[in-house]
Amino acid sequence: MAADYYQALGxxxxxxxxxxxxxxxxxxxxxxxxxxxxxAVRGAGHPRFLARLLDGYVALFRGTALLVQIFIVYYGxxxxxxxxxxxxxxxxxxxLSPYQASVLVFALCSGAYHSEYIRGAVLSIGRGQFxxxxxxxxxxxxxxxxxxxxxxxxxxxxxxxxxxIYLIKYSSLAFVVxxxxxxxxxxxxxxxxxxxxxxxxxxxxxxxxxxTLATWLFQRLEKAWARP
Amino acid sequence: MTEPVLExxxxxxxxxxxxxxDDVSLSLNKGELKVLIGxxxxxxxxxxxxxxxxxxxxAGEIILEGRPASDMGRRHINVFRRQIGMIFxxxxxFDHLTAEHNVAIALRKVKKQSRAxxxxxxxxxxxRVGLADKGDLYPAQLSGGQKQRxxxxxxxxxxxxVMLLDEPTSALDPELIGEVLKVIADLSQSGxxxxxxxxxxxxxxHLTSEIIxxxxxxxxxxxxxxxxxxxxxxxxxxxxxxxxxxxxxxx
Ligand SMILES: Nc1ncnc2c1ncn2[C@@H]1O[C@H](COP(=O)(O)OP(=O)(O)OP(=O)(O)O)[C@@H](O)[C@H]1O
Ligand SMILES: [Mg+2]
Numbered sequence: 307m308a309a310d311y312y313q314a315l316g317x318x319x320x321x322x323x324x325x326x327x328x329x330x331x332x333x334x335x336x337x338x339x340x341x342x343x344x345x346a347v348r349g350a351g352h353p354r355f356l357a358r359l360l361d362g363y364v365a366l367f368r369g370t371a372l373l374v375q376i377f378i379v380y381y382g383x384x385x386x387x388x389x390x391x392x393x394x395x396x397x398x399x400x401x402l403s404p405y406q407a408s409v410l411v412f413a414l415c416s417g418a419y420h421s422e423y424i425r426g427a428v429l430s431i432g433r434g435q436f437x438x439x440x441x442x443x444x445x446x447x448x449x450x451x452x453x454x455x456x457x458x459x460x461x462x463x464x465x466x467x468x469x470x471i472y473l474i475k476y477s478s479l480a481f482v483v484x485x486x487x488x489x490x491x492x493x494x495x496x497x498x499x500x501x502x503x504x505x506x507x508x509x510x511x512x513x514x515x516x517x518t519l520a521t522w523l524f525q526r527l528e529k530a531w532a533r534p
Numbered sequence: 535m536t537e538p539v540l541e542x543x544x545x546x547x548x549x550x551x552x553x554x555x556d557d558v559s560l561s562l563n564k565g566e567l568k569v570l571i572g573x574x575x576x577x578x579x580x581x582x583x584x585x586x587x588x589x590x591x592x593a594g595e596i597i598l599e600g601r602p603a604s605d606m607g608r609r610h611i612n613v614f615r616r617q618i619g620m621i622f623x624x625x626x627x628f629d630h631l632t633a634e635h636n637v638a639i640a641l642r643k644v645k646k647q648s649r650a651x652x653x654x655x656x657x658x659x660x661x662r663v664g665l666a667d668k669g670d671l672y673p674a675q676l677s678g679g680q681k682q683r684x685x686x687x688x689x690x691x692x693x694x695x696v697m698l699l700d701e702p703t704s705a706l707d708p709e710l711i712g713e714v715l716k717v718i719a720d721l722s723q724s725g726x727x728x729x730x731x732x733x734x735x736x737x738x739x740h741l742t743s744e745i746i747x748x749x750x751x752x753x754x755x756x757x758x759x760x761x762x763x764x765x766x767x768x769x770x771x772x773x774x775x776x777x778x779x780x781x782x783x784x785x
Contacts, residue, residue, distance in 0.1 A: 438626035442640040443616025457630045533630050534672045
C-alpha cells in the first residue's frame with residue numbers, strides 16, 4: 307500500500323508538474339507579450355481610442371477574481387454560445403478544453419498586471435528624451451521602439467518578474483476546471499490514499515523549486531540588462 | 535545678397551489663451567551665430583521649439599534654405615527636423631545607450647546607415663568635441679559638461695544645416711561651462727549656423743553677429759552686440775545685459 311502510494315505520488319505529481327509547466331510557459335510568455343503591447347499603447351496614449359479600450363481590458367481583469375474569470379471562460383462561454391444559438395463553428399470555438407481555458411485566462415489576467423507595470427515605466431521615461439529623439443528626426447514609432455521601450459522594460463522588469471512568480475502559483479487554479487496539473491494531481495492522489503500532508507508537501511516543494519529557479523533566472527536577466 | 539539658411543517669418547503661438555510668441559521674425563545667414571536673450575518666460579524656448587516643430591506655431595512660416603516647412607507637409611516633418619540640430623538645456627541623452635551609441639543611433643535608425651558606418655562617424659564626432667576616450671561610458675558616468683558635449687556631437691552627426699541651442703550651459707556647474715562654450719565657439723568658427731538662447735552674454739558678445747532681445751513673446755531689440763550694449767542703461771536690453779554681466783562678474 308505504501309509502495310503503491312509512493313509510486314502514484316512520484317508518477318502523478320511529476321505528470322502534473324509537466325502539465326503545470328505546459329500551462330505556465332505559454333501563459334507567462336503570452337501574458338508578458340500582451341502586457342508589453344497593451345502597456346506600451348496605454349503609456350503612449352496613442353492611438354487614443356485603442357488606449358482607452360485597453361484601459362477597460364485591464365480594469366476588467368484586475369477587477370474580478372481569477373476564479374470567476376476561469377469559470378466564465380470554461381463554463382460561461384459554451385453556455386453563451388448555446389443560448390445565442392450560434393453556428394456550430396462558433397460553438398466549437400467557444401468550447402475550450404480545461405487546458406486551453408486555463409492558458410487563455412492566465413495569459414489575459416497576467417497580461418493585465420504586466421500592462422500596468424509597463425505603462426507606469428513608459429510614463430516614467432522623461433519627456434526630454436522623447437523630445438530629443440523627435441528632434442533628431444525619429445518618427446513617433448521609432449522613438450518608442452528604440453528609446454522609450456528599452457528603458458521602460460528595464461524599469462518594469464522587476465515587477466514583471468514578480469508577476470510571473472505569482473502566475474506560477476495561481477496556475478494551481480487550473481484544477482478547478484479539472485486540468486490535472488500539479489495541484490489537481492496532488493488532490494487526486496491524496497484523495498485515493500488519504501495522505502494529504504505528505505502529498506501536498508511534495509507538491510509544495512515542486513512549486514518552491516520552480517519559483518526559486520524563476521527568481522534566479524529573472525535576477526540574472528536583471529543584472530545582464532542593468533545600465534549604470 | 536545670399537539667401538538666408540533659416541528664415542523665421544511672422545511666427546505666433548498662443549497657449550491656453552495667452553500669447554507666448556507674438557509675430558516673431560528673424561533670419562540667419564550661413565555661418566552666422568545669433569543669440570537670443572531676455573528675461574525668463576520671454577518665449578525663447580518656445581521660439582526654438584516652434585522652429586523645430588516640437589511645438590506647432592499657430593501662424594507664420596519657417597523657411598529652411600528657401601523651402602518653407604509648410605511645403606513639406608505634416609507627414610515629412612521628420613525630414614525637415616533632421617536638418618536642424620537641437621541642443622537642450624538638460625542634455626536629454628538616451629540613458630540606456632553609451633555615448634557612442636547616443637550619437638550613432640539616429641544615424642542608424644533615421645539615416646539608415648550600417649552599424650559600423652554609424653559608429654565610425656560617432657567616434658569622429660565625439661573626438662571633435664574632445665570626448666574621444668569616453669565613447670563607452672553611459673550618460674550616468676559622464677559629467678554635465680561631458681553630457682552636453684555628447685549631445686552636441688549627436689546633433690552634429692546628422693549634418694544639420696542649422697543648430698538651435700536652448701541655454702546649453704545653464705544646467706552646468708560654473709567650472710564646466712567653459713568646456714561647452716569652447717566647443718560652441720569652435721563650431722561657430724568652423725562655419726556652423728547657430729541660434730542660441732543663453733545668459734552667457736560675456737561669451738556671446740565676442741562671437742555673435744547679432745543679439746536678439748526677447749520679452750513677453752516679442753523681439754523688442756536686436757542688433758550687433760557693440761551697438762546694442764553700448765547704449766548701456768538706455769534700452770531694456772542693455773540694462774538686462776548689464777545686470778547679467780554683473781551677476782556673472784564679467785564686463
Ligand atoms: N505648454 C505650455 N503651456 C502653457 N504655457 C506655456 C507652455 N510652454 C510655455 N509656456 C509659457 O510660455 C512663456 C514662455 O516660455 P519659454 O519657456 O519659452 O520662456 P523662456 O524665454 O525660454 O524662459 P527661460 O529663460 O526661463 O527658459 C512662459 O510664460 C511659459 O509659462
Ligand atoms: Mg527657456
